[in-house]
Structure formats: structure tokens, C-alpha cells
Amino acid sequence: MLFQKRTERIFIWxxxxxxxxxxxxxxxxxxxxxxxTTIMIFAIFVMSLDYLVGRCGLITLxxxxxxxxxGYIFVMIAPEYDAVNFWIYTFYICAIxxxxxxxxxxxxxxxxGIYMIMITLAFAQMTFYFFSDSIEFGGNDGVFIYVKPDTSxxxxxxxxxDNPIHFYYLCLLSLFNTLFFFRxxxxxxxxxxxxxxxxxxxxxxxxxxxxxxxxLMAYVMASALGAYAGYLFTMQYGFxxxxxxxxxxxxxxxxxxxxxxxxxxxxxxxxxxVYEGLHYVLxxxxxxxxxxxxxxxxLMVILFKNxxxxxxxxxxxxxx
Amino acid sequence: MENNRKLSHLLLAGALTGTLSAQAVAASDEPIKVGIMxxxxxxxxxxGDAGRNGLKMALQEKAAELHxxxxxxxxxxxxxxxxxxxxxASSLLDQHNADFIIGPVxxxxxxxxxxxxxxxxxxxxxxxxxxxxxxxxLCAPNIFRTSFSSWQPSYPMxxxxxxxxxxxxxxxxxxxxxxRESLDAFEESFTAGGGEIVKKILVPFPKxxxxxxxxxxxxxxPDAVFVFFAGGGAVKFVKDYDALGLKGKIPxxxxxxxxxxxxxxxxxxxxxxxxxxxxxxxxxxxVNARFRQNYQQMFAKPADIYAVQGYDAGLLIAxxxxxxGGDIEDQDALIKAMEEAKLFSPRGEITFSKAHNPIxxxxxxxxxxxxNKVIDVPVAALxxxxxxxxx
Amino acid sequence: MTxxxxxxxxxxxxxxxxxxxxxxSGLTLVFGVMGILNLAHGxxxxxGAYLAWYFVENTGSFTLSAIISAAxxxxxxxxxxxxxxxxxxKRNHLDQVLLTIGMIFVFNALQSILWGDDPLGVQVPDALSxxxxxxxxxxxxxxxxxxxxxxxAIAVLMYYMINRTRLGMLIRAGESNREMVExxxxxxxxxxxxxxxxxxxxxxxxxxAAAPMSSIVPGMGExxxxxxxxxxxIGGMGSIKGAFVGALLVGLxxxxxxxxxxxxxxxxxxxxxxxxxxxxxxxxFSS
Numbered sequence: 001m002l003f004q005k006r007t008e009r010i011f012i013w014x015x016x017x018x019x020x021x022x023x024x025x026x027x028x029x030x031x032x033x034x035x036x037t038t039i040m041i042f043a044i045f046v047m048s049l050d051y052l053v054g055r056c057g058l059i060t061l062x063x064x065x066x067x068x069x070x071g072y073i074f075v076m077i078a079p080e081y082d083a084v085n086f087w088i089y090t091f092y093i094c095a096i097x098x099x100x101x102x103x104x105x106x107x108x109x110x111x112x113g114i115y116m117i118m119i120t121l122a123f124a125q126m127t128f129y130f131f132s133d134s135i136e137f138g139g140n141d142g143v144f145i146y147v148k149p150d151t152s153x154x155x156x157x158x159x160x161x162d163n164p165i166h167f168y169y170l171c172l173l174s175l176f177n178t179l180f181f182f183r184x185x186x187x188x189x190x191x192x193x194x195x196x197x198x199x200x201x202x203x204x205x206x207x208x209x210x211x212x213x214x215x216l217m218a219y220v221m222a223s224a225l226g227a228y229a230g231y232l233f234t235m236q237y238g239f240x241x242x243x244x245x246x247x248x249x250x251x252x253x254x255x256x257x258x259x260x261x262x263x264x265x266x267x268x269x270x271x272x273x274v275y276e277g278l279h280y281v282l283x284x285x286x287x288x289x290x291x292x293x294x295x296x297x298x299l300m301v302i303l304f305k306n307x308x309x310x311x312x313x314x315x316x317x318x319x320x
Numbered sequence: 321m322e323n324n325r326k327l328s329h330l331l332l333a334g335a336l337t338g339t340l341s342a343q344a345v346a347a348s349d350e351p352i353k354v355g356i357m358x359x360x361x362x363x364x365x366x367x368g369d370a371g372r373n374g375l376k377m378a379l380q381e382k383a384a385e386l387h388x389x390x391x392x393x394x395x396x397x398x399x400x401x402x403x404x405x406x407x408x409a410s411s412l413l414d415q416h417n418a419d420f421i422i423g424p425v426x427x428x429x430x431x432x433x434x435x436x437x438x439x440x441x442x443x444x445x446x447x448x449x450x451x452x453x454x455x456x457x458l459c460a461p462n463i464f465r466t467s468f469s470s471w472q473p474s475y476p477m478x479x480x481x482x483x484x485x486x487x488x489x490x491x492x493x494x495x496x497x498x499x500r501e502s503l504d505a506f507e508e509s510f511t512a513g514g515g516e517i518v519k520k521i522l523v524p525f526p527k528x529x530x531x532x533x534x535x536x537x538x539x540x541x542p543d544a545v546f547v548f549f550a551g552g553g554a555v556k557f558v559k560d561y562d563a564l565g566l567k568g569k570i571p572x573x574x575x576x577x578x579x580x581x582x583x584x585x586x587x588x589x590x591x592x593x594x595x596x597x598x599x600x601x602x603x604x605x606x607v608n609a610r611f612r613q614n615y616q617q618m619f620a621k622p623a624d625i626y627a628v629q630g631y632d633a634g635l636l637i638a639x640x641x642x643x644x645g646g647d648i649e650d651q652d653a654l655i656k657a658m659e660e661a662k663l664f665s666p667r668g669e670i671t672f673s674k675a676h677n678p679i680x681x682x683x684x685x686x687x688x689x690x691x692n693k694v695i696d697v698p699v700a701a702l703x704x705x706x707x708x709x710x711x
Numbered sequence: 712m713t714x715x716x717x718x719x720x721x722x723x724x725x726x727x728x729x730x731x732x733x734x735x736s737g738l739t740l741v742f743g744v745m746g747i748l749n750l751a752h753g754x755x756x757x758x759g760a761y762l763a764w765y766f767v768e769n770t771g772s773f774t775l776s777a778i779i780s781a782a783x784x785x786x787x788x789x790x791x792x793x794x795x796x797x798x799x800x801k802r803n804h805l806d807q808v809l810l811t812i813g814m815i816f817v818f819n820a821l822q823s824i825l826w827g828d829d830p831l832g833v834q835v836p837d838a839l840s841x842x843x844x845x846x847x848x849x850x851x852x853x854x855x856x857x858x859x860x861x862x863x864a865i866a867v868l869m870y871y872m873i874n875r876t877r878l879g880m881l882i883r884a885g886e887s888n889r890e891m892v893e894x895x896x897x898x899x900x901x902x903x904x905x906x907x908x909x910x911x912x913x914x915x916x917x918x919x920a921a922a923p924m925s926s927i928v929p930g931m932g933e934x935x936x937x938x939x940x941x942x943x944x945i946g947g948m949g950s951i952k953g954a955f956v957g958a959l960l961v962g963l964x965x966x967x968x969x970x971x972x973x974x975x976x977x978x979x980x981x982x983x984x985x986x987x988x989x990x991x992x993x994x995x996f997s998s
Contacts, residue, residue, distance in 0.1 A: 031415035038407055059805070107985070111992040114748065114804075118944040119988045121937075122981040129524065129977035133495055140496035140525060141428045141451060142402055144435055237406035239435045241428055244403050247937065251812065258809045283397060287360055288824060294816025301810045302798055361819065363930040365828035495977075523969070524977030526934065528925065531723040532966040538849035539716045552830045552928030559832065559924065565842055565850030585832030585926060621829075 002183050007309065007316045008266050012179075015269065019172055023165050030164045037164065037236060039276045040171045044178045045229035046256045047268035048222040051182055053254070054263025055191075056218045057198045059113070061250045062120030065127045066223045068245030069097050070230025072131055075143055075240055086149040086161070086235075093231050094224040101223030105216045121247055132242040142241030145234060161235055171232055175269070178225060182265050185221070194218055259300060261309025270308045351392035352641065352648065354379070355412035357423030357433065358447075359400040363526070363552065366581060367425045368398075371447045371630035373619050375422055378634025381614070385638055387646025394418060398429050405432025413442055419648060420445060422633050425626075427451035427497050434458050441651060443658070445636060447629045452501050455677040457708035461655050464676040466632040466663075468598050469704040470501035473575045476682045476698040477546060477596045478509025481573060486543035488518045489573075492533065493548035495522035502548035502575045510546075518542050528556040534564045545570055550577035555585045562589035576600075576685060576692070581624035583690050590687045598678070599625045599667040600685045600692045608666035628666050632678075635663045675706035712970070715846050720966055722845075726855055728962020729862035730921060735939040735954045736869060737913030743949025744882050744906045747796060748804055750811035753936030754818035755911050759784060759918025760927045761822055764831045767922075773836035777919045781912055788911030792904045800903075815932070822929060831927040858920050865913070866955055873951065882906060886949070941984050947994030956995060 003009050019036070026032040049063045073093050078084050108119045132140050148161040151170070159166040185191045193214050196204045201211050234240045243249070252275070260271025278296060282289035304311045356375065358368030372395070379391050394416045396408045405424070412418040413436065421437060421444045424430055430449035437444045438460045446454055446463070450470035454463060481489060491506060493499030500522070507517055518540055521533050537545060545566075549557045554577065561567050567589065576597020579590055601612070601622070611631065615623035623631075640657040641648060648654045663670050670678045684696040712720070738752045759780055766776035791814070799807050835854045842850040873879035881902055884892045893899050925931070942961050946953025961980050968979035975982070987995065 029415055031411050031413075034410055034414070035407065053805070107989060111988055114742075114948055115944060115988055115992055115994065118940055119985055121940075122985045122988075125937075125981045126978045126985075129981075133524065133974075133977060135500075138431075139500075141431045141453075144431070233403075237410075237432070237435055239403075239406050239432050241402035241432065243401055243428065248401075249403070254805075255809055255812055258805050262805065287395075287397070288820050289397070290361055290816045291820030291824070294813045294818075294820060297813030297816065298795065298810055301806050301813065302795070305802070361823060361929070363928060365823060365929050366830065369828055522973065527977070528934075529727060529965065529969075531727065532720055532969045535716060535719045535723060535849055536970050538719075538846060539713065541848055552926040552931070555830045555832055555926030555928075559926070563835075563842070563852040563855065563924065565844070566848065569848050582830055582926075585830045587832055587834050 002180075002187060005313065005317070007313045008264070010316065011266050011270070011309075011312075016172075016176060023168060033164050033168050034236070035280070037168045037171050038233070039272055040168075040175045041229055041232045041236065042253070042256075042276070043269045043272040044171075044175050044232070045226050046253045046260070046272050047175075047178055047182065047265055048225040048229065049250075049253050050257040050260070050262065050265055050268040051185075052219065052222045053257060054265075055186060055198060056194055056215060056222075058109070058215060058219060059117050060108075060120035061117045061247060061254065062122070062124030063223075063226055063253060064245050064247065064249035065120075065124035066097050066101065066226035067230035067233070067249060067253075068127065068131070068240075068242065069093075069100065070227035070232075071234030071240035071244060072137065073097065073227070074231060074234060075137060075145065078145075078149075081147055083147050084149045086151040086159075087153055089149055090228065090231065093227055097227035098220050098224040101220045102216070105219040105223070109212060109215050109219060121250070124245060124247060124250060128242055128245040128247075131245065138240070140242060142239060142243075145238040145240065148235060148238060167236060174228070174232060179265060179269070181225075186265070190214070190217070255297065259297070259307055261304075261307025261311075261313075264307070264309040264313075267307050267309030270312075274308060351390040352386070352420070352637075353392050353394060353416060353418045354637065355416060355418035355421040355423075355442075356393055356395045357398050357405075357408055357412065357421060357429070358395075359425055359429075360395075360397040362400050364400045364425045367448060367551065367626045370581065370624055370626035371422075371425065371633075373615070374623070374627035374630030374632075375447065375634045377615060377618060377627075378631045379638060382635070382638035382642075385642040387641065389641060389646045396423075398424050398426070400424075400426045400429060402426065402428030402432050405429040406436045409433040409436040413437060413440055418442055420637055422447055422630070424449055427454075430454055431458075434460075434463065438463065443651075443654065445633045447633045448626060450498050450501070452497075452704075452707070455673075455675040455704060455706055455709060459675045459706065459709035459711050461711065462651070464636065464658055464672065466636055466670075466678060467629040468680070469677050469706075470498050471505040471704055472677075472680070472702055473577075473597045473682060474502040474505035474546075474548065475509050476684075476702065477573055477575070478506050478511075478515065479513065480594070480596065480684055480696075480698050481506075481510055481544055481546065482513040482515055484544070484571075486515065486571070488516050488542045489544050489546055490519045490521065490537050490540060490542045491517055491546045492521040492523065492537075494525040494527075494553065496525045499525070499548045503546070506546050506575075526553065528553050530557055530560045531564065534560055534566060537570070538564065538566055542570060544573055546573045547578060548575045550580070551582065554578045554580075555582045558582070558586045558589050558593065567592070576625070576683075579685075579687050579692055581626060583687065583692070587690075590690070592687060594684060594686045594695075595692070596682050596684050596698065597625065597692075598680045598682055599628050600683050600694045602691050602693050603667065603683065604694070605666070605668060607664050611666040623666075632663055632665045632667075632670070635665065636661055639663065673703050673706060674711050675704065675709040676711070677704045677706065679703045719845055719849055720970060721963075722851065724963035724966035725959065726859045726962070727966060728959035729859045730917065731938060731942050731962055732955050732958035733862045733865060733920065734914060734917040734935055735942040735958055736865070736951060737910035737917075738939055739943045739946070739949055739951060739954040740869070740913070741907055741910035742943070743951075744886050745796075745800075745903050746804070747799075747807055747907070748811070749907075749910065750808060750936065751814035751818060752910070752914050752939065753932030753934075754815050755784060755787070755914035755932070756918040756921075756935050757822060757927075757930075757932035758787070758818060759915030760833075760922040760925070760931065761826050761831070761918075762915065763919040763922040764833050764927050765826065767833050773833070773923070777916070780919050781916050784912045784915030785908050787915075788908030789904055791911070792907040796907060797900065797903070818932070819929065828929050833922040833927070835923040852924075854923060858924070861920060865916075866951075869951055878902075878905070938980070941980050944994055945984055945987050947997035950994070950996040953994055953996035 256271035261267030762780035946957030
């Protein structure tokens with residue numbers, strides 16, 4: 001069975017059908033559909049980070065670099081006034097970010113722990129300032145994407161990106177595929193080596209595995225998926241801004257992933273939904289939402305030892 | 321299935337504060353919805369707060385002219401985060417069906433808002449962000465601005481500098497759109513009159529370590545320095561300029577934001593700085609005197625330019641609603657009423673250009689005894705060239 | 712660049728670096744001893760600056776204000792350690808990261824509620840308000856020279872404390888072997904409380920010292936936080952000596968880069984950090 005944990009199966013059976021039906025209840029209000037879309041896109045990003053941090057033990061504070069690159073690569077390579085093919089550009093963007101990740105990963109993976117956090121941050125900050133100082137890419141004010149790609153595959157157009165409901169389903173599908181993909185990876189031989197490295201890098205080396213190469217592969221994969229999330233995000237409203245690359249973006253993704261339950265993958269969805277939901281509700285209730293948000297985060301760290309998913313597992317796994 | 325539906329309705333009611341207004345109510349009984357998209361937390365919070373205060377004050381003062389229409393405010397904190405701007409704008413547009421959307425402070429956020437709101441069924445009024453593009457290449461019938469274009473406050477300073485006999489000037493600002501555009505506008509009029517920009521310094525945004533740049537300026541020893549800084553950065557810059565001994569030796573000129581809402585924090589370091597802006601606290605007219613007094617009373621602090629710009633956004637709404645007899649359903653009529661509006665603003669009379677940017681006086685001010693005193697009006701009724709706008 | 716300008720810039724760089732050291736020292740101390748990554752460290756810098764402003768407004772004396780602010784910061788440090796941090800010693804580092812991010816939110820909100828969002832300023836105390844001429848145009852304010860010496864003094868004091876006093880001995884022992892210290896009958900949790908509170912106080916003192924020469928604005932803590940991390944990581948986490956060298960390096964590189972290579976100046980300290988970590992993956996003076 002691909003999804004081993006009972007809790008994860010329950011989550012999938014509750015979350016995805018509900019998410020599939022959501023637009024039916026929300027048709028009067030396209031905003032909620034868009035809001036949920038944004039949350040799902042970010043959940044993809046958080047999940048790719050969760051894989052790195054939780055499964056591989058590679059803590060990065062520079063993951064937003066790839067989120068932003070997903071948008072900026074599109075701006076750099078796509079013609080400004082012609083519709084391009086969504087899938088081909090998905091491939092381009094993932095491939096180019098993977099190449100960039102290969103180079104950066106080659107450098108940063110020599111360090112570990114806090115040093116790796118900081119060196120990933122350093123590269124992300126350099127990229128941030130590169131775009132923020134650049135005049136040709138809109139600088140600090142950002143840049144518009146005027147024509148959205150079309151999504152035809154073998155002559156059949158499946159999603160109209162200008163239609164919020166279509167786009168919602170594209171993102172939901174992407175989210176499910178990301179979870180499915182990461183599950184395949186974690187259950188594969190590659191994934192078991194990664195787990196072994198996470199447990200004990202020394203012993204894994206002794207067994208004859210090249211730890212560096214395995215980590216590099218994981219880093220490249222997660223970065224490309226992070227870029228895919230960023231690409232989706234810029235497609236939603238057609239707007240790219242350097243703030244996507246900021247360390248605050250990396251930071252909040254990290255918060256969501258820890259909140260959800262590190263390394264559980266589906267916890268990334270939980271963490272993102274809970275965090276964004278809280279943010280939304282509190283922001284509408286009080287101007288001092290930061291205070292309550294902060295207090296709730298502190299409370300949750302103290303109460304939930306292994307994030308929300310960890311808490312749920314404690315409740316649900318006992319009975320099985 | 322039934323349970324699922326109930327559950328999701330519960331979720332909806334609980335988690336999302338939906339506002340599904342009853343469609344049956346006649347238009348004129350419904351309140352006019354004014355969405356506010358300003359930063360209430362983070363580095364620009366003070367600016368957002370002042371803008372909101374001004375807006376609310378204007379609409380409260382003009383309540384009698386709204387033909388019985390009530391105003392409903394929907395406030396959203398942008399946190400000055402551009403990547404969130406499209407989402408918040410679409411929330412005000414689609415979820416709250418706002419008739420007017422007022423915002424933002426930050427130019428990056430303005431770009432994100434414009435992306436969503438351009439040519440949509442709402443009117444966007446920018447109460448601060450000066451990005452040239454908003455009333456330039458990206459101008460649209462439903463986008464208005466009650467503040468300024470980055471070009472406006474800085475362009476007249478070139479002439480002022482020449483009149484004072486300054487020939488060699490160093491310009492300096494943060495390296496972002498608003499800063500670069502301000503320096504360009506100054507340079508445009510200054511070099512056209514024969515002045516020379518000896519050096520242009522662009523500081524990474526939002527860095528506030530100015531010492532090394534100021535030491536360099538000291539060694540160049542130009543006739544004057546022209547800068548664009550605002551908020552906390554302006555405070556730090558003015559203090560550093562004084563501390564390193566440049567004040568009193570090299571005259572400091574600036575776009576007026578250098579000394580707006582910051583004078584108390586800058587203290588004596590700000591004395592004698594001359595700036596150009598479309599407003600001055602001490603502007604001698606009746607509207608301004610009343611405005612400043614009421615503002616002080618309502619919010620227990622002195623009004624600044626950001627409050628004025630918010631106030632004028634309120635005046636603009638009130639004047640259009642009044643003119644249309646309270647019926648703002650027809651967007652074309654609404655836009656026309658706004659285009660023809662003539663506002664009696666605390667900054668003097670303003671009208672709107674074809675690109676929907678204010679046509680306004682620019683004042684030369686000098687900080688005297690902790691206040692921006694008007695010493696001249698270098699250009700009256702200045703209109704932004706609106707380069708690239710096809711309206 | 713003329714020789715005189717070079718020396719002026721050298722002074723600028725050193726002064727900036729020394730201030731960075733003061734801010735970063737508490738961060739590296741807390742990490743070195745307790746292994747806690749306190750992201751809310753920048754917030755304490757901010758709180759220090761706001762407290763300085765508040766008490767200068769209300770007492771009129773900068774010295775008095777500095778003392779009260781430092782005492783309050785010490786109190787905040789003790790309370791936060793006892794109520795929150797203590798619960799997380801046995802958890803992984805990332806839980807601490809999450810906790811301290813929550814604290815950043817709370818401190819930012821408190822700042823906005825207590826003191827508002829307008830930029831504030833503190834005037835330089837009268838006794839230190841003069842300036843020393845450097846070149847024909849540029850002069851150097853006495854207060855900034857004073858702060859530079861204060862930073863050096865604190866560095867020396869910390870060095871003395873860690874290497875020569877009983878508390879320092881315990882700190883060094885706790886750093887290398889926690890269980891051993893506990894076996895010797897020393898209440899390690901008490902030691903941790905003290906160290907954490909000192910770390911918080913150092914950040915706040917840096918905020919107080921910086922207040923008269925900067926603008927006190929919302930979000931000032933976050934800008935400083937990143938620079939601090941760069942300093943601490945370059946020097947080697949937990950090493951006071953490393954933080955000192957790292958801070959001077961960052962101060963000098965940042966100052967000279969902004970004049971010599973302005974196009975790259977925004978990235979320069981990150982390039983420096985990446986470069987150093989590639990050569991020495993544990994920083995310059997890792998223990």
C-alpha cells in the first residue's frame with residue numbers, strides 16, 4: 001500500500017473529496033476559490049520543503065529562491081505577448097531550476113545544520129537582490145505576465161487558466177500529484193537510502209552509498225517542485241515580485257511545515273491550511289492579528305510535539 | 321453526502337466570514353462599500369494608518385452630501401507584501417464587491433493591485449504609491465490617484481537648485497522604482513538648465529547604513545545633495561547627514577517625503593532642509609487649518625501628507641457621490657464625475673489629468689522650528705506628463 | 712579613493728562592525744551554551760531601542776533610560792526562558808525556530824500596540840554630542856566613537872567573564888558536556904536561565920546604544936537579525952571571538968563594497984558568507 005499510515009489515508013479521503021466539491025459550494029464567490037487555490041499552490045511548495053527538511057534532514061532557509069525562480073524564469077524565457085504551452089514551459093522551468101539547484105546544491109551540501117541554513121539563505125538573498133535591483137525585470141515593483149499559457153496537450157485543451165475554477169482544479173491535481181509523487185519516492189529504493197542517510201549518514205556511507213550524491217538528487221528534485229509551485233503562483237494572477245524570493249517566504253513555509261508535522265508530507269497540507277486559515281480569520285477579526293497569530297504558534301509548538309499530523313497520528317494510530 | 325454538505329456549510333460559516341448581501345434591497349439603501357488596502361503592520365504601518373484616518377475623516381465630514389448613502393469600510397492589511405496584493409485586491413473585488421478600493425502605500429503592492437483591478441467593475445484610488453506606471457503605461461479609466469506621481473514632487477527641485485546657483489549636485493536614493501524615478505525627474509529639469517549630476521548613488525533597499533556614502537559625498541564636496549528617502553530611512557539619513565558634519569556645509573535638498581511624518585524623530589538635525597512637495601503642514605489656507613485642527617482632535621496626533629492624501633481620496637468619493645445624487649451604479653458616469661471633480665484639498669485646489677493623476681501646486685518648503693514652512697511655489701498646477709498613457 | 716577617504720571609510724567600517732558585534736554577541740552566546748537558535752533576538756534589539764525612547768521621553772536622562780531598559784530586558788529574558796524556552800530543551804532545533812518565530816510576531820504586535828508605528832528618534836545625550844573633525848567636510852560624532860569603545864569594552868568583559876570567572880567556567884563546561892555539569896551537582900537550568908537572560912540583555916543594550924544614531928521603526932529587528940546571523944555564522948556559531956572577527960569583517964566589507972562596487976553592494980555580505988562557508992564549512996572559529 002502506498003499510503004502506509006492510517007491517518008494519512010483518512011486525511012486523503014477527507015481532504016481531497018472535500019476539496020473536489022468545494023467549488024460547488026463556493027460558486028457564488030469566486031474569491032474563496034482563488035484563496036483556496038493560493039493555499040494549495042503554497043502547500044505544494046511547503047511539501048517540497050517538508051521533504052527536504054523532514055525526510056532528508058536538509059534544513060534550508062533559501063527554498064523561496066526556487067519559488068521565485070519559477071516565476072522569473074517564465075518572465076525571462078517566455079515571449080511577452082504570445083501564449084505558450086503550459087506543459088512545455090512546466091518542463092522548461094523545472095529543468096532550468098533543477099540545473100540551478102544542481103550547481104547550488106553542489107556548493108551548499110558541503111555544509112550542514114545551521115551552516116547549511118545560512119548558506120542557502122545567502123544564495124536566496126543574492127537572487128532576491130539580483131531581481132530587486134534589476135531594472136529590466138521590474139525591480140522592486142515586480143513585473144506582469146500579460147498572456148497566460150494555454151494548457152492543450154495532444155491538441156486537447158484541458159484547463160483554461162483564466163477561469164478560476166479550472167485553475168483551482170489544475171492546482172488541486174498538482175497538489176495530489178505532488179503528494180503521490182513524494183510517496184512513490186519515499187517508498188522507492190532511493191527513498192529508503194534517503195531515510196537511512198537521515199537516520200545515520202555515517203553508517204550509510206559505510207554501506208557503500210555516496211551520501212552526497214543522494215542528497216544532491218533529493219535537493220534538485222525538491223527545488224524543481226518548489227519552482228513548479230512558484231510557476232503556478234505567478235500564473236494565478238500574472239504577477240511576479242521579488243518578495244516571492246524573500247527569506248520571509250522561506251520562513252513562513254518552514255513554519256507551516258513544522259506546524260503540520262515535519263516529514264509527514266501530508267502534514268504540509270495540514271500546516272498550510274491551518275496557518276493560512278488562521279491568518280485569514282484573525283486578520284478579519286482584529287488589526288492586531290499578529291499578536292494572536294504569534295501566541296497561537298507558541299501554544300501549538302508547546303502542545304503538539306510532532307506538529308498537527310503528529311497529534312492526529314497519536315489519536316488515530318492507537319486504535320489500529 | 322448530506323453530512324458532507326452540512327459539514328462544509330459549517331466550515332463556510334465558521335471559517336470564512338462571508339458577506340452574502342441580500343440582492344433584493346434597493347441600490348440606494350445599500351451602503352457604499354469602500355475597501356481599504358493599506359499596510360497596518362510592518363515598516364509602512366504609520367503611513368497606512370494615517371491614510372486610513374484621513375479617508376475616514378473626510379467621509380465622516382461629508383456624510384451630509386452622500387444623499388443618504390451610508391459608508392461601509394472593509395479594511396485589509398497588505399503588510400506591504402506585494403506578492404499578497406493580487407489576492408487581497410480580488411477579495412475586495414469579488415468577495416466584498418467593493419465600490420471603491422483605496423490603496424496602497426507601496427508601489428510593488430500597487431502593481432499587484434492594478435493587475436487585478438484594471439478595467440474591472442470597481443474604482444481604485446491610490447492614496448500614496450507614486451509609481452509612474454500607475455498613471456502612465458498602466459493607466460485605466462477606473463484607476464485614480466489622489467497623491468502624486470513620482471515625477472511631480474521632484475521635477476520642480478531641479479529649477480530651484482539652479483536658481484540657488486548650484487551647478488554640481490550629487491543625487492541619492494534607495495534603489496527601487498520610486499527612488500530612481502524621483503532622481504530621474506530631478507535630473508531632467510536640473511540638467512536641462514545646465515546643471516551637472518556629479519554622482520548618482522543608489523543604496524540597496526531597505527539598507528539604512530548611510531555613513532560610507534556620506535563620507536564619499538564629503539570627499540566629492542558638491543554644491544548640493546538631492547535625495548529621496550521616506551519614513552524610517554529618512555530619519556536615519558537626516559541624522560547621519562548631520563552627525564557626519566555635512567549639514568551646514570553642503571545644502572541638503574529632497575523630495576518632500578524626507579521631512580514628512582518624521583520631523584519629531586529627526587529633531588534639530590532636520591532644521592534648514594529644503595524640499596519640494598505637493599503639501600506643507602503650515603500651508604496657509606482655511607481648509608488646511610480646519611483639517612489639521614480636526615485631525616489633531618480626532619486622532620491625537622498631527623496630520624501629515626499621508627493623511628492629506630487619504631483625506632482627498634475621501635473627498636473624491638464624496639464629490640462624485642454627491643454629483644450623481646447617490647446613485648453610483650453606472651460606472652461610466654461615476655468615472656466621469658470623478659474626472660471632473662475639483663477638490664478643495666488641504667494642499668490647495670486640485671483637479672485631475674486625463675491620466676487621473678492630480679494636477680496640483682508644488683511647494684518649496686524649509687524646515688524651520690520643527691515645521692515645514694512654505695517659502696515659495698516653484699510650479700503652480702503641475703501636471704504629470706503621463707508618459708505612455710493612452711487615455 | 713584618496714588616503715584620507717580610505718581612513719574615514721575604515722573608521723566607518725569598524726564602527727559598524729563593532730555595533731554588529733554587540734548585537735550578535737548575545738545570539739552566539741545563547742547558541743554556544745544552550746544550543747538554542749533564538750530568531751527573536753532581533754526583536755529584543757528593537758524592544759531595547761523602543762524602551763530607550765520611552766524612558767528618555769519620560770525621565771529625560773539617557774543614562775537612567777539605558778539602565779532601566781537593560782534591567783527590563785533582563786527580566787523579559789528570565790520570564791521567557793522560564794515559561795517557554797525551558798520546555799523545548801529536549802525538542803529538536805526546528806521546534807525552537809518555530810517558537811521564536813511566534814515570539815517575533817508577538818513582539819512586533821506589542822511594539823505596535825504600546826508605541827505606535829510612527830518613526831521615533833532619540834537625541835544624542837548632551838555630554839556626548841560633540842564631533843571630531845576628520846577631513847575638511849567630514850567630522851565624526853563623539854557619540855559614535857563612544858559606542859565603538861563601549862562595544863570593545865563589552866567584548867573584553869565577555870572574554871574575561873567566560874575565561875576567568877566561575878560563571879564562565881560553568882558556561883564552558885555546560886557547552887562541552889551538559890551531563891557532566893549536572894552530575895557535579897550544578898543546577899544547569901538555572902545556568903541556562905542566566906545565560907539566556909544575558910543574551911537578551913545584550914541585544915537590548917545594543918538597541919539602546921543604537922537608538923540615538925538610528926531611526927526607531929517597526930521591523931527594525933528583522934533587518935538586523937539577518938546581518939547578525941551572517942556575522943555569527945562567518946565567525947563560527949557559539950564562538951565569541953568568531954563573532955567579533957565576523958562582525959568586523961562584515962562591517963568592513965559592507966562599507967567598502969558600497970563605495971567600490973555599488974552594483975554588487977546589496978549582495979556583498981552574502982557573497983562573503985557563501986565564500987567563507989565554502990572554504991570553512993563550520994565558520995572561521997568553530998569550536
